[in-house]
Amino acid sequence: MTFQHSKNTPEIDKTASEVMKPVIDGITIDCVIFGFNKGNLEVLLAHHAEGESIGKWGLLGGWLKKEESSDDAAQRILYELTSLDNIYLEQLKAFTDPNRVSGRRVVTIGYYTLVNREDYNVKAGLTLMEATWHKINEIPDLIFDHNEILDFSLMQLQNRVRQAPIGFNLLPEKFTLLQLMHLYEEILGIELDKSNFRRKILHMKLLVALDEKQQDVSHRAAKLYKFDPAIYKKLTEKGFNFEF
Amino acid sequence: MTFQHSKNTPEIDKTASEVMKPVIDGITIDCVIFGFNKGNLEVLLAHHAEGESIGKWGLLGGWLKKEESSDDAAQRILYELTSLDNIYLEQLKAFTDPNRVSGRRVVTIGYYTLVNREDYNVKAGLTLMEATWHKINEIPDLIFDHNEILDFSLMQLQNRVRQAPIGFNLLPEKFTLLQLMHLYEEILGIELDKSNFRRKILHMKLLVALDEKQQDVSHRAAKLYKFDPAIYKKLTEKGFNFEF
DNA sequence: CCAAAAGTGTTGTTGATACACCCATGT
Protein backbone atom coordinates (compact mmCIF):
# COMPACT_ATOMS: atom_id res chain seq x y z
CA MET A 1 0.00 0.00 0.00
CA THR A 2 1.33 3.39 -0.92
CA PHE A 3 0.71 6.82 0.44
CA GLN A 4 -2.49 8.52 -0.43
CA HIS A 5 -1.50 11.56 -2.25
CA SER A 6 -3.65 13.89 -0.17
CA LYS A 7 -1.68 12.95 2.88
CA ASN A 8 1.92 13.38 2.04
CA THR A 9 1.78 16.19 -0.46
CA PRO A 10 -0.99 18.43 0.79
CA GLU A 11 0.08 21.56 -1.04
CA ILE A 12 -0.55 20.17 -4.48
CA ASP A 13 -3.62 18.10 -3.74
CA LYS A 14 -6.32 19.00 -6.21
CA THR A 15 -9.10 18.43 -3.71
CA ALA A 16 -7.49 20.58 -1.12
CA SER A 17 -9.43 23.74 -1.81
CA GLU A 18 -12.59 22.18 -0.43
CA VAL A 19 -10.77 20.97 2.61
CA MET A 20 -9.18 24.32 3.20
CA LYS A 21 -11.93 26.80 2.61
CA PRO A 22 -13.49 26.82 6.04
CA VAL A 23 -10.42 25.93 7.99
CA ILE A 24 -8.55 29.14 8.72
CA ASP A 25 -10.10 32.56 9.11
CA GLY A 26 -6.76 34.29 9.22
CA ILE A 27 -3.25 34.51 10.62
CA THR A 28 -2.08 37.24 12.95
CA ILE A 29 1.26 38.30 14.35
CA ASP A 30 1.69 39.09 18.05
CA CYS A 31 4.85 40.67 19.41
CA VAL A 32 6.24 40.53 22.91
CA ILE A 33 8.35 43.65 23.20
CA PHE A 34 10.89 43.51 25.99
CA GLY A 35 12.58 46.53 27.49
CA PHE A 36 14.92 47.06 30.45
CA ASN A 37 14.39 50.05 32.68
CA LYS A 38 15.92 50.89 36.07
CA GLY A 39 16.76 47.30 36.75
CA ASN A 40 13.38 45.93 35.69
CA LEU A 41 12.52 43.78 32.74
CA GLU A 42 9.37 45.19 31.17
CA VAL A 43 6.95 44.41 28.37
CA LEU A 44 5.05 46.83 26.17
CA LEU A 45 1.31 46.22 26.23
CA ALA A 46 -1.53 47.85 24.33
CA HIS A 47 -4.70 48.98 26.04
CA HIS A 48 -7.96 48.27 24.25
CA ALA A 49 -10.17 51.31 24.30
CA GLU A 50 -13.09 49.80 22.42
CA GLY A 51 -14.53 46.54 21.12
CA GLU A 52 -15.13 43.27 22.92
CA SER A 53 -11.96 43.40 24.97
CA ILE A 54 -12.52 46.92 26.23
CA GLY A 55 -10.46 47.72 29.24
CA LYS A 56 -8.12 44.77 28.76
CA TRP A 57 -4.49 44.67 27.82
CA GLY A 58 -2.91 42.68 25.04
CA LEU A 59 0.25 42.22 23.04
CA LEU A 60 0.90 44.38 20.01
CA GLY A 61 -0.14 42.66 16.85
CA GLY A 62 -1.74 42.74 13.44
CA TRP A 63 -2.77 40.68 10.45
CA LEU A 64 -0.40 38.82 8.20
CA LYS A 65 -0.82 40.10 4.64
CA LYS A 66 -0.90 37.96 1.54
CA GLU A 67 2.41 38.98 0.05
CA GLU A 68 4.64 39.15 3.09
CA SER A 69 6.45 36.63 5.23
CA SER A 70 5.69 36.63 8.92
CA ASP A 71 9.12 38.11 9.60
CA ASP A 72 8.31 41.03 7.32
CA ALA A 73 4.87 41.37 8.86
CA ALA A 74 6.29 41.51 12.38
CA GLN A 75 8.79 44.13 11.28
CA ARG A 76 6.07 46.17 9.59
CA ILE A 77 3.62 45.94 12.49
CA LEU A 78 6.27 46.93 14.96
CA TYR A 79 7.19 49.92 12.87
CA GLU A 80 3.57 50.98 12.43
CA LEU A 81 2.87 50.78 16.13
CA THR A 82 6.07 52.05 17.66
CA SER A 83 8.18 53.61 14.87
CA LEU A 84 10.93 51.24 15.95
CA ASP A 85 13.10 49.96 13.19
CA ASN A 86 15.98 47.59 12.91
CA ILE A 87 15.58 45.87 16.24
CA TYR A 88 16.24 42.36 17.42
CA LEU A 89 13.28 40.23 16.39
CA GLU A 90 12.78 36.48 16.53
CA GLN A 91 9.90 34.15 15.91
CA LEU A 92 8.68 32.14 18.89
CA LYS A 93 6.29 29.68 17.29
CA ALA A 94 2.74 29.41 16.03
CA PHE A 95 -0.10 29.36 18.57
CA THR A 96 -2.89 27.27 17.17
CA ASP A 97 -5.39 26.23 19.81
CA PRO A 98 -8.71 26.15 17.90
CA ASN A 99 -10.40 27.95 20.80
CA ARG A 100 -7.81 30.62 21.42
CA VAL A 101 -10.16 33.16 19.88
CA SER A 102 -13.82 32.41 20.36
CA GLY A 103 -16.00 32.16 17.29
CA ARG A 104 -13.16 32.28 14.79
CA ARG A 105 -10.28 30.11 13.75
CA VAL A 106 -7.33 32.44 14.02
CA VAL A 107 -3.79 31.19 14.27
CA THR A 108 -1.19 33.62 15.54
CA ILE A 109 2.55 33.60 15.05
CA GLY A 110 4.34 34.88 18.13
CA TYR A 111 7.44 37.07 17.98
CA TYR A 112 9.60 38.61 20.62
CA THR A 113 11.80 41.64 20.35
CA LEU A 114 14.38 43.35 22.49
CA VAL A 115 14.46 47.11 22.43
CA ASN A 116 16.69 49.73 23.91
CA ARG A 117 14.42 51.92 25.97
CA GLU A 118 16.42 55.03 25.16
CA ASP A 119 15.73 54.60 21.46
CA TYR A 120 12.12 53.91 22.18
CA ASN A 121 11.64 57.09 24.15
CA VAL A 122 13.04 59.20 21.39
CA LYS A 123 11.26 57.81 18.39
CA ALA A 124 7.93 56.70 19.73
CA GLY A 125 5.58 57.99 22.37
CA LEU A 126 3.66 60.26 20.05
CA THR A 127 1.72 57.52 18.40
CA LEU A 128 1.45 55.37 21.45
CA MET A 129 -0.86 56.97 23.98
CA GLU A 130 -2.39 53.62 24.71
CA ALA A 131 0.65 51.44 25.01
CA THR A 132 2.58 51.32 28.26
CA TRP A 133 5.35 49.30 29.82
CA HIS A 134 4.57 46.70 32.45
CA LYS A 135 7.03 45.05 34.78
CA ILE A 136 7.44 41.41 33.99
CA ASN A 137 6.10 40.28 37.33
CA GLU A 138 3.15 42.65 37.30
CA ILE A 139 1.42 41.52 34.14
CA PRO A 140 -2.39 41.80 34.14
CA ASP A 141 -4.82 39.34 32.57
CA LEU A 142 -4.40 39.67 28.84
CA ILE A 143 -6.77 39.02 25.97
CA PHE A 144 -6.95 35.65 24.22
CA ASP A 145 -3.92 33.48 24.92
CA HIS A 146 -1.54 36.40 25.21
CA ASN A 147 -0.46 35.45 28.72
CA GLU A 148 0.62 32.09 27.37
CA ILE A 149 2.52 33.75 24.52
CA LEU A 150 4.23 36.04 26.99
CA ASP A 151 5.19 33.17 29.31
CA PHE A 152 6.60 31.27 26.37
CA SER A 153 8.59 34.27 25.21
CA LEU A 154 10.13 34.75 28.64
CA MET A 155 11.28 31.13 28.67
CA GLN A 156 12.69 31.60 25.20
CA LEU A 157 14.49 34.76 26.24
CA GLN A 158 16.01 32.99 29.23
CA ASN A 159 17.26 30.22 26.99
CA ARG A 160 18.59 32.40 24.22
CA VAL A 161 20.35 34.78 26.56
CA ARG A 162 22.51 31.87 27.71
CA GLN A 163 23.67 31.05 24.22
CA ALA A 164 24.28 34.40 22.65
CA PRO A 165 24.70 37.92 23.95
CA ILE A 166 21.34 39.09 22.67
CA GLY A 167 20.77 40.86 25.97
CA PHE A 168 22.87 43.74 24.68
CA ASN A 169 19.90 44.80 22.60
CA LEU A 170 18.14 45.80 25.79
CA LEU A 171 20.89 48.17 26.88
CA PRO A 172 21.98 51.59 25.66
CA GLU A 173 25.04 51.63 23.48
CA LYS A 174 27.31 52.48 26.39
CA PHE A 175 26.81 50.70 29.66
CA THR A 176 28.61 49.67 32.82
CA LEU A 177 29.45 46.14 33.82
CA LEU A 178 27.06 46.25 36.73
CA GLN A 179 24.20 47.35 34.52
CA LEU A 180 24.90 44.34 32.35
CA MET A 181 25.06 42.10 35.38
CA HIS A 182 21.77 43.39 36.72
CA LEU A 183 20.24 42.70 33.32
CA TYR A 184 21.27 39.06 33.50
CA GLU A 185 20.11 38.82 37.09
CA GLU A 186 16.72 40.20 36.17
CA ILE A 187 16.20 38.06 33.08
CA LEU A 188 17.37 34.83 34.65
CA GLY A 189 15.99 35.51 38.11
CA ILE A 190 19.27 34.73 39.83
CA GLU A 191 21.89 36.53 41.90
CA LEU A 192 25.41 36.94 40.62
CA ASP A 193 28.73 37.72 42.26
CA LYS A 194 30.07 41.05 41.11
CA SER A 195 33.69 40.04 41.03
CA ASN A 196 33.14 36.74 39.29
CA PHE A 197 30.83 38.28 36.74
CA ARG A 198 33.45 40.89 35.84
CA ARG A 199 36.14 38.33 35.29
CA LYS A 200 33.93 36.08 33.27
CA ILE A 201 32.49 38.68 30.95
CA LEU A 202 35.80 40.46 30.38
CA HIS A 203 37.48 37.16 29.73
CA MET A 204 35.16 36.61 26.79
CA LYS A 205 36.60 39.70 25.11
CA LEU A 206 33.19 40.69 23.84
CA LEU A 207 33.30 44.11 25.41
CA VAL A 208 35.31 47.13 24.42
CA ALA A 209 36.35 49.44 27.23
CA LEU A 210 35.70 53.08 26.40
CA ASP A 211 37.59 56.11 27.62
CA GLU A 212 34.47 57.36 29.25
CA LYS A 213 32.93 57.15 32.65
CA GLN A 214 29.46 57.50 34.07
CA GLN A 215 28.27 61.06 34.70
CA ASP A 216 26.23 62.47 37.55
CA VAL A 217 26.26 59.52 39.86
CA SER A 218 26.59 59.99 43.60
CA HIS A 219 29.39 57.49 43.92
CA ARG A 220 32.52 56.46 42.13
CA ALA A 221 31.85 56.65 38.40
CA ALA A 222 32.06 53.35 36.55
CA LYS A 223 33.86 52.80 33.31
CA LEU A 224 31.65 52.50 30.26
CA TYR A 225 31.84 49.63 27.82
CA LYS A 226 30.34 48.84 24.51
CA PHE A 227 29.56 45.59 22.81
CA ASP A 228 31.80 44.60 19.92
CA PRO A 229 29.78 43.04 17.11
CA ALA A 230 32.90 42.06 15.15
CA ILE A 231 34.20 39.89 17.95
CA TYR A 232 30.74 38.53 18.50
CA LYS A 233 30.67 37.37 14.90
CA LYS A 234 34.01 35.64 15.26
CA LEU A 235 32.84 33.85 18.37
CA THR A 236 29.53 32.70 16.94
CA GLU A 237 31.34 31.05 14.07
CA LYS A 238 33.22 28.94 16.57
CA GLY A 239 30.16 28.52 18.73
CA PHE A 240 30.17 29.78 22.29
CA ASN A 241 28.17 29.66 25.45
CA PHE A 242 27.00 32.03 28.14
CA GLU A 243 26.39 30.40 31.45
CA PHE A 244 25.76 32.58 34.46
CA MET B 1 -3.27 59.78 18.67
CA THR B 2 -4.47 56.43 19.81
CA PHE B 3 -4.17 53.01 18.28
CA GLN B 4 -6.36 52.18 15.42
CA HIS B 5 -8.42 49.32 16.54
CA SER B 6 -7.68 47.26 13.51
CA LYS B 7 -4.04 47.27 14.35
CA ASN B 8 -3.74 46.17 17.90
CA THR B 9 -6.72 43.85 18.17
CA PRO B 10 -6.89 42.21 14.81
CA GLU B 11 -8.91 39.21 15.89
CA ILE B 12 -12.02 41.16 16.72
CA ASP B 13 -11.84 43.75 13.99
CA LYS B 14 -15.17 43.89 12.19
CA THR B 15 -13.56 44.68 8.87
CA ALA B 16 -11.14 41.84 9.11
CA SER B 17 -13.13 39.38 7.06
CA GLU B 18 -12.51 41.36 3.93
CA VAL B 19 -8.85 41.68 4.72
CA MET B 20 -8.53 38.01 5.45
CA LYS B 21 -10.49 36.31 2.75
CA PRO B 22 -7.79 36.10 0.12
CA VAL B 23 -4.86 35.97 2.44
CA ILE B 24 -4.30 32.35 3.41
CA ASP B 25 -5.20 29.34 1.31
CA GLY B 26 -4.39 26.91 4.11
CA ILE B 27 -2.03 25.73 6.80
CA THR B 28 -0.09 22.50 6.63
CA ILE B 29 2.03 20.55 9.06
CA ASP B 30 5.41 19.12 8.04
CA CYS B 31 7.33 16.70 10.23
CA VAL B 32 11.02 16.01 10.30
CA ILE B 33 11.27 12.49 11.65
CA PHE B 34 14.70 11.65 13.03
CA GLY B 35 15.95 8.15 13.60
CA PHE B 36 19.30 6.67 14.63
CA ASN B 37 20.56 3.57 12.89
CA LYS B 38 23.99 1.93 12.96
CA GLY B 39 25.66 5.10 14.06
CA ASN B 40 23.91 7.30 11.53
CA LEU B 41 21.38 10.02 12.10
CA GLU B 42 18.62 9.56 9.54
CA VAL B 43 15.44 11.29 8.41
CA LEU B 44 12.27 9.69 7.08
CA LEU B 45 11.26 11.08 3.69
CA ALA B 46 8.26 10.42 1.50
CA HIS B 47 8.57 9.80 -2.20
CA HIS B 48 6.05 11.48 -4.46
CA ALA B 49 4.73 9.04 -7.02
CA GLU B 50 2.38 11.42 -8.79
CA GLY B 51 1.44 15.09 -9.15
CA GLU B 52 3.63 18.09 -9.83
CA SER B 53 6.47 16.92 -7.66
CA ILE B 54 6.69 13.48 -9.18
CA GLY B 55 9.96 11.78 -8.44
CA LYS B 56 10.90 14.18 -5.67
CA TRP B 57 11.22 13.61 -1.97
CA GLY B 58 9.60 15.60 0.78
CA LEU B 59 8.87 15.68 4.48
CA LEU B 60 5.81 13.89 5.80
CA GLY B 61 2.93 16.27 6.23
CA GLY B 62 -0.73 17.03 5.95
CA TRP B 63 -3.38 19.70 6.38
CA LEU B 64 -4.31 21.34 9.64
CA LYS B 65 -8.00 20.75 10.31
CA LYS B 66 -10.42 23.31 11.65
CA GLU B 67 -10.98 21.82 15.07
CA GLU B 68 -7.49 20.71 16.04
CA SER B 69 -4.40 22.40 17.33
CA SER B 70 -1.21 22.02 15.33
CA ASP B 71 0.18 19.72 18.02
CA ASP B 72 -2.83 17.44 17.65
CA ALA B 73 -2.57 17.63 13.88
CA ALA B 74 1.10 16.66 13.93
CA GLN B 75 0.32 13.74 16.21
CA ARG B 76 -2.55 12.63 14.00
CA ILE B 77 -0.61 12.94 10.74
CA LEU B 78 2.29 11.01 12.17
CA TYR B 79 0.00 8.26 13.30
CA GLU B 80 -1.79 8.10 9.96
CA LEU B 81 1.44 7.89 8.05
CA THR B 82 3.59 5.71 10.26
CA SER B 83 1.36 4.17 12.96
CA LEU B 84 3.73 5.70 15.46
CA ASP B 85 2.16 6.91 18.65
CA ASN B 86 3.34 8.61 21.77
CA ILE B 87 6.66 9.83 20.48
CA TYR B 88 8.72 12.90 21.19
CA LEU B 89 7.31 15.75 19.14
CA GLU B 90 8.10 19.44 19.20
CA GLN B 91 7.11 22.43 17.13
CA LEU B 92 9.90 24.17 15.26
CA LYS B 93 8.22 27.31 13.99
CA ALA B 94 5.99 28.55 11.20
CA PHE B 95 7.45 28.82 7.69
CA THR B 96 5.72 31.65 5.93
CA ASP B 97 7.59 32.79 2.86
CA PRO B 98 4.80 33.88 0.48
CA ASN B 99 6.55 32.08 -2.37
CA ARG B 100 7.35 28.85 -0.61
CA VAL B 101 4.61 27.14 -2.63
CA SER B 102 4.08 28.61 -6.06
CA GLY B 103 0.61 29.77 -6.96
CA ARG B 104 -0.82 29.42 -3.50
CA ARG B 105 -0.41 31.01 -0.12
CA VAL B 106 0.26 28.09 2.16
CA VAL B 107 1.89 28.49 5.52
CA THR B 108 3.38 25.40 7.10
CA ILE B 109 4.10 24.68 10.73
CA GLY B 110 7.23 22.59 11.10
CA TYR B 111 7.61 19.84 13.67
CA TYR B 112 10.39 17.49 14.48
CA THR B 113 10.19 14.13 16.17
CA LEU B 114 12.61 11.58 17.52
CA VAL B 115 11.75 7.94 17.05
CA ASN B 116 13.25 4.70 18.17
CA ARG B 117 13.95 2.77 15.00
CA GLU B 118 13.14 -0.55 16.66
CA ASP B 119 9.60 0.57 17.41
CA TYR B 120 9.29 1.91 13.93
CA ASN B 121 10.25 -1.34 12.27
CA VAL B 122 7.67 -3.28 14.20
CA LYS B 123 4.64 -1.10 13.80
CA ALA B 124 5.08 0.49 10.43
CA GLY B 125 6.49 -0.67 7.15
CA LEU B 126 3.26 -2.08 5.84
CA THR B 127 1.71 1.27 5.11
CA LEU B 128 4.91 2.93 4.12
CA MET B 129 6.19 1.54 0.86
CA GLU B 130 7.06 4.99 -0.31
CA ALA B 131 8.79 6.37 2.74
CA THR B 132 12.43 5.59 3.38
CA TRP B 133 15.19 6.67 5.69
CA HIS B 134 17.93 8.96 4.43
CA LYS B 135 21.23 9.66 6.11
CA ILE B 136 21.43 13.22 7.35
CA ASN B 137 24.34 14.08 5.09
CA GLU B 138 22.83 12.43 2.03
CA ILE B 139 19.63 14.37 1.73
CA PRO B 140 18.38 14.94 -1.83
CA ASP B 141 16.67 18.06 -3.15
CA LEU B 142 13.29 18.23 -1.48
CA ILE B 143 10.03 19.83 -2.55
CA PHE B 144 9.08 23.37 -1.59
CA ASP B 145 11.17 24.71 1.30
CA HIS B 146 11.57 21.33 2.93
CA ASN B 147 15.36 21.47 2.83
CA GLU B 148 15.18 24.68 4.81
CA ILE B 149 12.82 23.11 7.34
CA LEU B 150 15.13 20.14 7.68
CA ASP B 151 18.18 22.34 8.19
CA PHE B 152 16.35 24.32 10.81
CA SER B 153 15.25 21.18 12.61
CA LEU B 154 18.79 19.87 12.74
CA MET B 155 19.97 23.09 14.35
CA GLN B 156 17.13 22.88 16.81
CA LEU B 157 17.97 19.27 17.62
CA GLN B 158 21.59 20.18 18.22
CA ASN B 159 20.54 22.93 20.58
CA ARG B 160 17.92 20.97 22.48
CA VAL B 161 20.13 17.95 22.91
CA ARG B 162 22.51 20.08 24.93
CA GLN B 163 19.85 21.17 27.36
CA ALA B 164 17.85 18.04 27.97
CA PRO B 165 18.43 14.37 27.37
CA ILE B 166 15.91 14.14 24.54
CA GLY B 167 18.39 12.08 22.57
CA PHE B 168 17.24 9.02 24.51
CA ASN B 169 14.14 8.95 22.35
CA LEU B 170 16.31 7.89 19.46
CA LEU B 171 17.69 4.84 21.24
CA PRO B 172 16.16 1.49 22.17
CA GLU B 173 15.13 1.13 25.77
CA LYS B 174 18.37 -0.63 26.68
CA PHE B 175 21.62 0.71 25.33
CA THR B 176 25.33 0.82 26.03
CA LEU B 177 27.27 3.89 26.99
CA LEU B 178 29.16 3.85 23.72
CA GLN B 179 25.97 3.75 21.71
CA LEU B 180 24.85 6.83 23.59
CA MET B 181 28.19 8.49 23.01
CA HIS B 182 28.08 7.77 19.29
CA LEU B 183 24.61 9.28 19.21
CA TYR B 184 25.89 12.53 20.65
CA GLU B 185 28.88 12.49 18.33
CA GLU B 186 26.65 12.02 15.32
CA ILE B 187 24.09 14.66 16.27
CA LEU B 188 26.62 17.28 17.27
CA GLY B 189 29.22 16.40 14.67
CA ILE B 190 32.03 16.19 17.20
CA GLU B 191 34.38 13.56 18.60
CA LEU B 192 34.25 12.59 22.23
CA ASP B 193 36.64 10.89 24.60
CA LYS B 194 35.29 7.56 25.78
CA SER B 195 36.61 7.80 29.29
CA ASN B 196 35.55 11.36 29.88
CA PHE B 197 32.12 10.73 28.44
CA ARG B 198 31.57 7.80 30.77
CA ARG B 199 32.47 9.76 33.84
CA LYS B 200 30.38 12.71 32.86
CA ILE B 201 27.21 10.87 31.95
CA LEU B 202 27.37 8.52 34.92
CA HIS B 203 28.02 11.42 37.21
CA MET B 204 24.67 12.92 36.21
CA LYS B 205 22.92 9.87 37.68
CA LEU B 206 20.46 9.86 34.82
CA LEU B 207 21.19 6.30 33.82
CA VAL B 208 20.26 3.09 35.57
CA ALA B 209 22.70 0.22 35.16
CA LEU B 210 20.95 -3.02 34.31
CA ASP B 211 22.04 -6.54 35.18
CA GLU B 212 22.27 -7.33 31.51
CA LYS B 213 24.98 -7.30 28.92
CA GLN B 214 25.11 -7.09 25.18
CA GLN B 215 24.56 -10.36 23.33
CA ASP B 216 26.23 -11.74 20.25
CA VAL B 217 29.02 -9.27 19.89
CA SER B 218 32.45 -10.36 18.84
CA HIS B 219 34.20 -8.58 21.64
CA ARG B 220 33.75 -7.97 25.32
CA ALA B 221 30.04 -7.40 25.98
CA ALA B 222 29.12 -4.00 27.33
CA LYS B 223 26.79 -3.39 30.23
CA LEU B 224 23.33 -2.17 29.29
CA TYR B 225 21.75 0.91 30.79
CA LYS B 226 18.36 2.49 30.69
CA PHE B 227 17.26 6.06 31.07
CA ASP B 228 15.52 6.97 34.32
CA PRO B 229 12.62 9.35 33.67
CA ALA B 230 11.99 9.92 37.39
CA ILE B 231 15.48 11.30 37.94
CA TYR B 232 15.17 13.27 34.75
CA LYS B 233 12.09 14.96 36.12
CA LYS B 234 13.86 15.84 39.35
CA LEU B 235 16.75 17.34 37.45
CA THR B 236 14.65 19.40 35.07
CA GLU B 237 12.93 21.04 37.99
CA LYS B 238 16.28 22.26 39.19
CA GLY B 239 17.43 23.02 35.66
CA PHE B 240 20.43 21.23 34.25
CA ASN B 241 22.75 21.32 31.31
CA PHE B 242 24.32 18.89 28.92
CA GLU B 243 27.54 20.08 27.43
CA PHE B 244 29.61 17.67 25.43
C1' DC C 1 47.28 -15.09 20.51
C1' DC C 2 45.19 -11.23 18.39
C1' DA C 3 41.71 -7.84 17.40
C1' DA C 4 38.28 -4.98 19.12
C1' DA C 5 35.76 -2.87 22.15
C1' DA C 6 34.86 -2.36 27.42
C1' DG C 7 36.24 -0.14 31.16
C1' DT C 8 39.70 2.19 34.86
C1' DG C 9 43.19 5.39 36.51
C1' DT C 10 46.28 9.50 36.54
C1' DT C 11 47.72 14.10 35.88
C1' DG C 12 47.90 18.89 34.63
C1' DT C 13 45.02 22.74 33.72
C1' DT C 14 41.18 25.61 33.74
C1' DG C 15 37.41 27.79 35.48
C1' DA C 16 33.88 28.50 39.00
C1' DT C 17 32.84 30.01 43.80
C1' DA C 18 33.15 32.50 47.84
C1' DC C 19 34.99 35.77 50.00
C1' DA C 20 37.83 39.85 51.84
C1' DC C 21 39.45 44.02 50.77
C1' DC C 22 40.62 48.72 48.84
C1' DC C 23 39.12 52.86 45.83
C1' DA C 24 36.59 56.98 44.30
C1' DT C 25 32.97 60.24 44.78
C1' DG C 26 28.82 62.96 46.24
C1' DT C 27 26.41 64.43 50.40
Next chain:
DNA sequence: ACATGGGTGTATCAACAACACTTTTGG
Protein backbone atom coordinates in the same frame (compact mmCIF):
# COMPACT_ATOMS: atom_id res chain seq x y z
C1' DA D 1 32.96 60.67 57.82
C1' DC D 2 30.11 57.62 55.67
C1' DA D 3 27.27 55.55 52.32
C1' DT D 4 27.30 53.68 47.83
C1' DG D 5 28.70 51.42 44.29
C1' DG D 6 33.33 50.51 41.52
C1' DG D 7 37.00 47.54 41.20
C1' DT D 8 41.01 44.01 42.65
C1' DG D 9 43.03 39.89 44.71
C1' DT D 10 43.19 35.25 46.39
C1' DA D 11 42.46 30.51 48.18
C1' DT D 12 39.77 26.47 47.49
C1' DC D 13 37.42 23.18 44.94
C1' DA D 14 35.22 20.86 41.04
C1' DA D 15 35.26 19.85 36.29
C1' DC D 16 37.53 18.69 32.11
C1' DA D 17 40.89 17.12 28.51
C1' DA D 18 44.40 14.09 27.22
C1' DC D 19 46.24 9.92 27.41
C1' DA D 20 48.00 5.47 29.12
C1' DC D 21 46.59 1.45 30.79
C1' DT D 22 44.03 -3.10 31.98
C1' DT D 23 40.06 -6.37 31.09
C1' DT D 24 36.96 -9.30 28.61
C1' DT D 25 35.48 -11.88 24.77
C1' DG D 26 35.05 -14.04 20.06
C1' DG D 27 37.56 -15.84 16.31
